[in-house]
Amino acid sequence: MPIYEYQAVNPDDACPSCRHGFEIFQKINEKPLSTCICCGTKVKKIVSLCRAAVIEYSEAHKQVENRIHHYEKSGMWSHAAELADKQSEKTGDKSLKTRALENYNLAGVDSGTLSRHTKPDD
Ligand SMILES: [Zn+2]
Incomplete structure (x- = not known):
């Protein structure tokens, strides 16, 4: 924040x-x-x-992205998915939402069961 x-x-x-x-x-x-x-x-x-706070904020965002990347590299798909999902909701970043769904798929979670959490595109 x-x-x-x-x-x-x-x-x-x-x-x-x-x-x-x-x-x-x-x-x-x-x-x-x-x-x-x-x-x-x-x-x-x-x-x-x-403006300074916004820079700090993107700095924090980068750290979260690094963690997602780390989870993906370690094959911890559900961890990566949850983190990307949370971060996409926080930032409204749609590419992170896509990444979360991909990771859920890799984790063996049917993304269809997640659709109720997914806001429709506007
Ligand atoms: Zn006052």
Whole structure:
């Protein structure tokens, strides 16, 4: 999950936590905050730190991909499938979803039984 940083628009109305900015974990599709969670004053998102969090995030994504690759190399198909499946749901990456299904097949799991978990393509 990326980290976002917010800061009070008007420091005079701010509490100690938002006067200098506070960090919060949010899902990518979560609505940005408009008020401080502590004192309710108006806050704005600080963009530069948000971008840094995105870099961290893709770094973490790469690590997960490496682990999937490692499982595949070791023939641990169900491990690879589960990890790819989870990661694809987290990131919305469709190629990872395909990879998960392929690995489920290799693990001997009938991908037909998984269809109820699969969201239809839009
Ligand atoms: Zn505040």
